[in-house]
């Protein structure tokens with residue numbers, strides 16, 4: 001059965017459960033996926049559609065590393081180490097020049113009670129040093145920087161732990177967004193990426209939610225597509241007006257998906273087709 005045919009049934013299952021805490025949410029999603037796809041190892045969810053589609057997997061392997069990734073990384077490194085007018089640089093704003101930091105993002109700013117994404121942290125550094133901030137959704141500059149700084153965490157395990165009441169609250173906000181039907185198609189993210197993960201939507205197998213935060217930015221047609229940019233693309237697919245780049249809502253999606261992916265390995269700059 002293909003995805004649109006089972007839509008009605010999916011929506012019944014898609015009603016958000018009463019808030020049960022991050023661990024229970026993660027366990028519930030993991031159990032559903034394991035039951036639906038016993039042959040797919042959870043570590044493979046990070047392959048996106050390729051986890052469920054042998055042909056796509058062969059294409060992915062043939063495009064690993066992504067052909068355009070080297071150019072994006074070189075540009076990202078240039079921007080990361082570029083001297084500001086005051087002689088400082090992005091690299092100097094972060095511990096170890098930014099090595100192995102990406103695994104712990106998004107973080108919580110306990111004072112401001114806000115989710116701080118990697119994009120926000122980059123712009124905070126620029127602002128502190130009197131430099132113009134970057135468009136969060138700009139693939140050429142911000143995308144390249146994300147590609148580079150995430151490459152400095154290659155092989156690390158994502159570690160966005162939900163271990164405080166504030167963290168639970170922000171996780172729950174992200175979860176609620178993820179399970180809310182939006183847009184003309186009346187889909188929730190979860191309709192595709194939890195309830196129907198691994199089924200075909202058109203020609204594409206639907207990626208599973210717990211893998212989403214591992215491989216980004218994705219390299220699609222030579223561009224670095226951040227997690228937030230990917231979420232905006234899916235909102236358009238849903239016929240919903242995408243939340244603006246840099247919005248709190250996109251930060252909440254990022255936080256929720258990164259917490260779900262905790263324990264997955266960071267392997268950024270993965271090829272994805274148009």
Ligand code: HEC
Nearest residue numbers: 047048049187188189192204207212230231234235238253
């Ligand atoms: C109608 C089905 C559908 C809905 C609803 C949907 N997506 Fe997607 N999503 C897709 C498809 C199709 C892809 C691309 C698969 C491909 O070609 O690689 C995708 C890809 C993704 C990816 C990249 C996964 C990877 O590793 O390649 C992320 C992250 C993602 N979606 C998040 C979301 C979020 C967040 C929402 C809700 C705002 C959402 N999606 C809603 C169908 C959907």
